[in-house]
Amino acid sequence: MILHILRVLALALLCAMPVAAQESTAPDYAAWERVASDVQDAVSGAEISDQRLSEMRADIVRWRNQFIGAQSAGSDQIGTLKAQIEALGPAPAEGESEDATIAARRSELNSTLAKLQAPSLAATEAASRADGIIRNIDRLIRERQADKLLRLSPSAANPVNWPAAVSLFRWMGAWIYDETVWRFTRPINWDTLRNNAPLIAGLVLVAAVLLLRGGRWMGRLTEWLLDKTSMRGRELISGVVSFGQVLLPVLGAVLLTLALARTAFFGPIILGFFNLLPWVLFVILMGWWLGGRIFPTRSGMVSALNIAEAGRAEGRFHALMLGLALGLNALLSDWIAPRAQDYLGGSGDVAPEKAAEVAVRADAAISVLSVPLQVFAALILFRMGQLLRRQEGLRRATDDDAAFRYRLLRWLGNALIVISVVAPTLGVIGYVSAANALIWPAVLTLAVVAVLAVLQGFVAEAYELVARHEEHPREGLIPVLAGFVLVLLALPVLALIWGVRVEDLMELWTAFRTGISVGGVRISPGVFLTLAIVFVIGYMATRLLQSALKSSILPKTRIDKGGQNAIVSGTGYVGIFVAALIAISTAGIDLSSLAIVAGALSVGIGFGLQNIVSNFVSGIILLIERPISEGDWIEVGTQQGIVKAISVRSTIIETFDRTDVIVPNADLVSGQVTNWTRGNKTGRLIVPVGVAYGSDTRKIAKTLLEIAESHPLVMMQPEPQCLFVGFGADSLNFEIRAMLSDVNFKMRVLSEMNHQIAERFTAEGVEIPFAQRDIWLRNPETIAPPPRSFGAAQATAGAGDLGTPMPGEGYEKPAHRDAEDSPQLSDNDGAEEGDDR
Template structure:
């Protein structure tokens, strides 16, 4: 075991960012695969049995070695990582062993539950006592390895946590550790001399290999392979992007003839796929060139190690330039961001320059690790590269600030800016602060802290660019199958964006310094689940519950659909009864689906029954109105005092019932507005149902005629009008009544029974039109009120002298008199 303490926490090679991200993704994908594919050990009762003596001794030795190593605190980071991996393997063994004999243990516990507790008076038979003792002993024997596994797993988890804490403390100490300043002239001579020696050494290796006969022989042997690889690789590297770009332009010109969202989406998807050739073709050429250089065997160990990293650096450059082309393309290609076409070339150049700066920094870090430079030489090499990266990041941040400034300026002062603009402004501000702060920290001597700021920030920019490009592709793919004119505002692309953001969180964590083991530990804790009483609910249980409930829900909806369309229409039930049956089947199916899902997922909720009962009391007081409406909805569906399509009046609201749910009923008024009425009001209040059972209803039409009109003639005319209308039933026959002698007219009423009361207003209007026409033809007057005013003592209104006593106040008597012209 390497017990040496590193002087500072620096990764051996700076390109390890890519390796860490790839390793983290591999661990996450492997964990998901194991979760989906691995059978449930606890459910089947299978598992690892008790450890053998040899395995127990090995575990004890491993645990003791871990404790001694942590107490000494002198082990290297690599040694601690290896030790942690061993502890994780042992913990997995113990976690699996906890499920051993689970089915048999449950069986024994069930038998003991049937026997019940032993009576205190000792009246139990000897056979039952012996049986209980035998079951208890067998249960203790089976649970012994399980308890031992739980104890060992707890011990392993504790040691793993201690190792993680030690590694995190070292990482934090390294970040705040101060080293030599690159601006100190005293160290320049020594550092530059070491850098010169490090650069000369690979050249000396090349010179030595050129004079080595064996190397020259190998070179001549491979010359027939080196030449075609070099030529073909150089051709692809130099012309590959141009070929792919020309193909994209020709495709865009040919497909741009059609208009519409779907045509634009098909063009974008096809050109997106073809544009990948801008990355793949030159990268293949670069790989061929690297292979040709390695086949020469002339570059020595350091040179070949550097050359072997060239495909990775080339891929970073090519992908970065390709992302810039996709995010800020030249017109007529649509841009992912609304950017002025004049600013797009500048953004592409700055993005490519930022990628170049990062690649140069990775080359410097790799060269530093291979050459084993001391701190002074490493700082002198890394500081200029860090300054270049900071300048490129600052330039990009300023350009993006100029891009989002018009959008922020267009927002009203009283309104909040859109979330996307506010997030972009915050990221730009953060990038500018990091670009200024990182070189300053490096100049002081905090190289590790500076590198932990500037390079993760640059990688974050690249990750965001990849996410935006991927979401843009997903939006275009969605537009191919959508009829929306603006697919970017649809729900599916938004959900894809959220999913991409969630998937990017582990990568972002790795970029900003989290170790792969930290992610795997978090994933392990997440998969362990949460404990509620004696029940532990894991994601596997939740997934099983969701799948079973989803299947039950789909089956329920299918049964409901079959009932509504195929079965219930053939019965004698009315529309309201059919709706009630379908709703009842739906509620019953969802309840059964929930119970089956809980049972199938293996969730034992008995241990939290008391807590759930206490919560239900509190929730019941808070939700008593909702519960009341729910119960009222069930009553409405069972008793069916109202049904969909009924014309009802409740609480001063009149209209047609359009929907009855478990909480409320929706009524559409005659003004075509929807009124939501709680079901409790329909059950406890007074409801008038005009169409309950049938649609027959009575119509009353009132009309007045002038005094002196022949009342029998009027009665005959109104009777003819009522009987002639097609909506009036002949049995019972309509009737005409002289209701009384009004102040202004003789009051008549037509009382008729309509076939469909829903047409009441229309029938009344038609009858009024017919009455007006018949009365006009027969010379019957429909009177209107008139008023005659008689003045008593009109002389009182005349002007009198001042000396004359005032006359009594005059009074005005109003008398109503009916006059006929």
């Protein structure tokens, strides 16, 4: 099965390559009609083999490629003719006429256009017929595959079928023995051995060293890199070097196979076995190596799948056993099964009357040999599934990325457990093909997941080495994107593993190359690539122009910083828009057919995104009119601060608390905005001051004016003023009104002036009053303690505290009083206010 997968992958890679340019000559439609008719007649019959179906399908695909190439023939001339016809203006409506010269020219152009379009239409029709034939062949092949998959073979649980397997091994052993003995008796083979003896001896010696010591040497080198060196990237290098533990023994097995083939003592049957041994060894060692990467032996070493340390030894054992099971299945499917019918028939030619009996015996033998191997692999898969399911509970991940990874491992474990139960059950019943279609793709899928995890780890280590990141290299953007790309590349491989044919993948690739139609516009990979490349070039040119304007050209002009930012931003928007138009035009995308759809969508978008559009338009207005600029001190509603950035949707204001407030541009355009520093930085400062009644007001005004004039940020033109603004409830109120040269320091100047005012008033004995209040109560007797009983009054007679009872005694419940007897406060005659000065 491994060899089949490798062959399929190689064919898929070849098929994925771009198809060579078709010949300029037109297809032979007569020959195509004969081929199409023959294929349709053959497909309608039931005796055609699968191999013949595949060959006919490949022939039809070649014809279809010719037709696809012919569809674009003369496209340039057709486009020119259509442009000329459009230049003549619209055709006259029914009952109308046009100039005779124009009508003759229109008729001539239409006739030429029809002749040029005829080959393209014929190619389109032929390509459509080829597609229909290909779909019929694919349907027939899929039906046959389904029949084979659901075929009921002799059950391996029935002891009657066991002798067939024994007979198979007996015939194979006898055939190999007779063939080998016969070759050893041939003198020419001994002559070949003597002639090739030096080469054979060298190959055997090198193969023995690689098989016996190669893996151990690479293992020691890996341990030395991890333990004895401290260079950066040692884990990546050691991981790559550790793969030598697989390659060197496999290379030794290949050399040994070459040496055995050079002896001429072994026939094609046993040589086929020897040729498969390197692949079987590679599969087994690959399972062992992947197990070591997913379940590391070193304590503290990061696993490729971030597996917990608990259960790693069990995981390595299961990985090795799965590799062994996969290798044995490769021997069974690629060496034993193809020859079973010939061996059980007694020779290479089976008599027709015995063909059915031999086929049943061969099927029984393969079933008896396959089912134990399926059960063995299913047991290992079941334990592996349980191990993967336990990871989520062992790790207890808190971050979303790790939690998602462990959920995937749990789902994978659940799938493995289900397959490990269903597949051997089907195999024991007799559905051996269905069991094989479940169990071995599951094993290969597990191997693909492990390979992807290891490769993603290598990319992460390489990224850490290049970017010099010390923490969490696997969580970086580049490793994550690399892992995503690896998963996309693995999808065709997984599809092939689970039985998808190469032809099906090729149909998807053809449809992808042809493109999809969206609103009458066909988007193909070539069109998309052209669009992306041209747009990226235009975008880069726009950014380069913006950088030149911002750093070299605009700073040398007298335009302020806000105007420079507006020019740079506007250049960016215009450049991106122009780059998009050029890219669409270069790619040849005609958006006229999407105009109606775009118009309908614009109405819905206009209603749904009206706030965003309003903010966008407001942002453009701000960039053009520039009522505010970066660095301005503005006040919007209850928020004020410094403008940090202006974009097309919103403006960022950094408050004096160092917090960023995002204000929609529509609020700045339609609302009231106070710009404290627009145009100039001057601004007025008002300092309120109150002094006690009885102070010399002239002296106070003179003192305050001296304090204002002495501050360096206070402007003398206009000169500062000190105003006596009124008589307050507690003080005589004055105000210092001064213009500051830099209003950004308003609070500092206010604080400094307050310090100086306090110092001068203290030195000159000026009193700064503070409010006091006297509260007068009406009817204070109403809040006296309630009367007590006569006995209690006697007990407490002479006590200084009339409101405090003696120990052990309490108040009597007071009699009910009317509401008017309760304490009251009144603004007029209950509570009287006064100043205590």
